[in-house]
Amino acid sequence: MNKQSLPYTVVFSFIVCFVFVFLLSLTHQATSELVQLNQELRQQRAVLRALAVDFETDDQIRALFADIEAVEYDDMTLYRVQRGGETLYARIFAGSGVWGTINGVLGVDREVTRTVGLEIIDHNETPGLGGRIDEPWFKQQFTDKPLLDGRLEVVREGGTEGQDGKVDAVTGATGTSRSMQTILNRELERLQSVLGGEA
Amino acid sequence: MLQDMFMKQPIMRKVVYSLVPIYLFALYMYGWRLLALSAVVFPLGILTEYIVERSRGKKVSEAVLVTCMLFVLILPPAVPLWIAAIGIIFGVFFAKELYGGFGRNIFNPAISARIFVWISFPALFANGFMIPGAFGAAGEAGVDALSASSPLAVLDSGATPEFLDVLLGFTGGSMGEASAVLIILAGIYLVATKTAQWRLIVGTLLGAGALMSALYLSGVSPNYPPQYAIFSGSILFVAVFMSTDPVSAPKKPLSQWLYGFLIGSVAIIIRNVGGFPEGTSFGVLLGNVFASLLDEIMPARKKPSKPAAAKKKAEVSA
């Protein structure tokens, strides 16, 4: 058979494509559920962290997340949880950082007088500089942080522990810190507009 | 012994002379910090060049003294000594010797050194500024964030520093950049002795000044009045000592204008819009990148311009 002929080439190309794509589809099918689960888990973990719910294993995440209600306010999806007689809310946000979008979850109390927690889902900030917003020390600052006039300030000089409405910036990362301040305050305003309105 | 180690480069020596008053002024402002940094930078810079050049069978260039001196003067005073050490070794080795030593480097070694350590350790740089004066005693006495910061940072925060202070240099900042008067005098000396090309200096200042005025007048950056912006920060220092570096600057008159303009405007863009407080070093590096290209695309002249020819001769005689 002439392997350089047009019919052979067409048939061969078709078979090769078919076989490889078929195998790929099989693999994709076999793992798609797992991939989906991973993504859900990621989001659930972030929401739980922002609401300062403790967990250890992945199973716990699923169990705990079952207690959380997703509620719609206007166009916003808020995650609501009851804890210690209080109602806490969290919302997934997106905003522009220095290099790209910063995605995260911010948790607040019912009256939006304090933040409950912050979790970063993903970001493209400079690793080791702005990227340090993803480090525990930065995020822990938002655990039960009272707000000042409903706002947050990211302070460059640091030493803000115990001060209302102020958190330490990442040293050297002026741009990212400024972006975080903008994103978070805009987020707080939105939360206030929906939560504050409903007395 | 020392005579054998260095090649003679009269041009470079003149640059060193012109830097002496600025160095002394910095000594008054920051005292032992300047001496300590010099004690680290000079031996390491010379040693790095010596080791590489020895394997080539050549002598150390006097240009390395200029590199070391400039590098010390563009450091913040309280920067840790080991950072200065890393910087100068990197600058001399990567930016100069790897390209083939004196006369072949594309990038200005002092600026490369500064940028490398600056990007690596931004926090230590930001905290490296001190209150100047009284041979460093003022700085050691206590740290007051605002008065230790450079006039640029003061402007950034919306306040206005005393213009006379800015002009005379009694302000914070990197060690050598403060005194506008001394830098201008050094510039005049360098141009008068044909050591530096005036087009490069004026081009850089024009580029910076024009863009700065435009940004100020259009209200984009109302915190930076142009007269301050020229005399604060390192624009003047960079215009006089960095953009005039005979090795990394272009040789044709028109490309020299463009080169200076590029450095000045990039510096201002980064200063006003970018994440870094000052952008002159980036401006110089970017200018360096385009230097040979600018020379290449300029129409050929009938005969080489005088300064370029003089420089060639100086290199040959060296």
Place this chain on the structure above:
Amino acid sequence: MSDAAKAPGAIMKQNLWTSNPIFMQVLGICSALAVTNLLSNTMIMTIGVVFVTAMSSLTVSLLKSLIPRKVRMVVQTLIIAFYVIIVDIVLRAYLPEISRNLGPYVGLIITNCIIMGRAEAFAQSNGPVLSFWDGMTSGMGYMGVLLTIALVRELLGFGSLFGFQVLPAGFEPWIIMVMPPSAFFLIGLIVWIGKTIMHRQGEPVLEGE
């Protein structure tokens, strides 16, 4: 290629050293700059490359007598893409964190010239076993260099190795080491050191391709 060069040992020496894809042929530089700031990411990524080069060389070699000349390149690309997507899917399903850190770079293994280069230069004209071996050692030559770069970058940029803090807490991380430009300096140094050693050993040095 002479018969002597086709001995497995000789192939390995070539791919790991005398014509190392990174520092002799200067291939695959993009990923060498981008994903080498953490050892664990680099490790996973380069294992992926080893797998893809080995398997695609094997497959190309098996199919070589069947492939019409006209569509040779297209079929090679298809085969490579197939293995790359497999790696991507497996990472996403079983190592989601690392998959996220690597971002688009797993998909970009497809564009890694080393793989296509080996398929075209070696697998197309050699037997399956030898091709598999050639692909694997090529990938390992790439892996060796990338891990060396990552070792320096993670040590200086984070003070850790494979995520374990090895330098004392007072260590000031070099932020530039975390960013891609530092890999340029390091690759340059590695090329320099590699070529110098080869000159000393009297190997004929390949001056780039």
